[in-house]
Amino acid sequence: MTPIVQSVIIWIITGLLGAAVGAAVSWWRGSRRHDRALEAGVRELLLCMLEQLRAQMVAADGVADEDLKSRSQRIYDAYHGLDGNGHGTAINDDIQHAPIRPR
Template sequence: MEQVFISVMSTVAVGLLAWIARKMRALVRTNDAQQDGIRTLLRNELVRLHRDLVEAQGWCTLEDKEYAERTYIAYHELGGNGTGTVLYENIMALPIKDNG
């Protein structure tokens, strides 16, 4: 009887571990997709800031720079680099003017 109990418990444990592994893989895929999506949105925000501030306006406020910096830091922490870095550096090179 003890042997049957051990066999059943082993089978249950293996099944439970397999289920946990499947759930973990699904969570990792979901997390990766969410990070990719957020990184894309942050890059798009850097593109918009660059277009509005660098290309159209030629200056920015201190608040604009602070927002660009927060956006870039989050973008970079999610693995973004390359063109986002160039956009950020161009924004940070702008002269600061008071909006009022």
């Protein structure tokens, strides 16, 4: 093979590899952006569920049963696992510290 043909082949291979790496990085960034959006959406839905449970507790004169408390804790654990904190923590604390409704 002549040196010119070798150079052309090397340039072609280098260009193809560069394009492949660029496409892979672009795909990965798009995938991460999508994942972050899904996490934010799920975190917001979990916060809404905690707010609904607290509203249910308030409607029951500030009293919660064990089922409501355990659901709240499970939802909060998932919410916190998605880096949710602050407002959701305060809501869950309100529910967990509420008096327990007798059966």
